[in-house]
Amino acid sequence: MTDWFAGDVAARYDKSTAGMPVEPVVDFLFPFAAGGALELAIGTGRIAVPLAARGVRVAGIDFSPDMVAELRKKTDEIPVEVGDMGTTQVDGAFSVVYVVFNSINNVTTQDGQVATFANAAAHLSPGGCFVVEVGVPVTQQLEVFDLTDTHVGVDEYDADTQRLVSHHFSLVDGEWRRLSMPFRAVWPAELDLMARLAGLELRERWADWDRSPFTAESRKHVSVWEKPT
Ligand SMILES: C[S@@+](CC[C@H](N)C(=O)[O-])C[C@H]1O[C@@H](n2cnc3c(N)ncnc32)[C@H](O)[C@@H]1O
Structure with a gap:
């Protein structure tokens, strides 16, 4: 894990x-x-x-x-x-x-x-x-759940498996970082x-x-x- x-x-x-x-x-x-x-x-x-x-x-x-x-x-x-x-x-x-x-x-x-x-x-x-x-x-395959100057959040959903991946793009110290975290909806x-x-x-x-x-x-x-x- x-x-x-x-x-x-x-x-x-x-x-x-x-x-x-x-x-x-x-x-x-x-x-x-x-x-x-x-x-x-x-x-x-x-x-x-x-x-x-x-x-x-x-x-x-x-x-x-x-x-x-x-x-x-x-x-x-x-x-x-x-x-x-x-x-x-x-x-x-x-x-x-x-x-x-x-x-x-x-x-x-x-x-x-x-x-x-x-x-x-x-x-x-x-x-x-x-x-x-x-x-x-969510029922859509892709959904933007947050959109600000410092953070963009996009959920990616697979209805077959109920697997959800939340992609976070965050502006930290002037640099965009990506974190993609798996979930089960x-x-x-x-x-x-x-x-x-x-x-x-x-x-x-x-x-x-x-x-x-x-x-x-x-x-x-x-x-x-x-x-x-
Ligand atoms: C979004 S944070 C929520 C923390 C807190 N409950 C809050 O509301 O701010 C999710 C938390 O779940 C913990 N976590 C993830 N998977 C877990 C698991 N299988 N068992 C126990 N904790 C887990 C993470 O380490 C993290 O601290």
């Missing part, structure tokens, strides 16, 4: 995501987190650090040691296991396990995504919830089946963290599956 977030990507991650929403995500997760929160693909702690600042016991799993090193510059209070989110275990049980910002797509096989749901369920206490934020797959219905295989039940599905309705036009969703008591 390749660590796509090593080196420069980790070093520049917080700067490159500075415009991403944080408070709406933390506001949504907080009511679920009374019994602790586990973030899969915790990264640099963009969401975990402000959630922990609200008094929540937060732990994490991430594949990239360099991303975790960036988190460690912010806090020693959040325990993190370095490894694959489909197989890595942490101590304890949690009332919420979550994976945001399309990070479930970083798992590039169906088996791996199924294992991720099973691993999330294994870390949930009864009545606990698994929260996933992920895009609805996945539809809500397939995620629901993965959840059922893991013994979880769909509880809520929204178009965004503000609980706007999920419709046929929605480009992403925030879904909540519950572990029965």
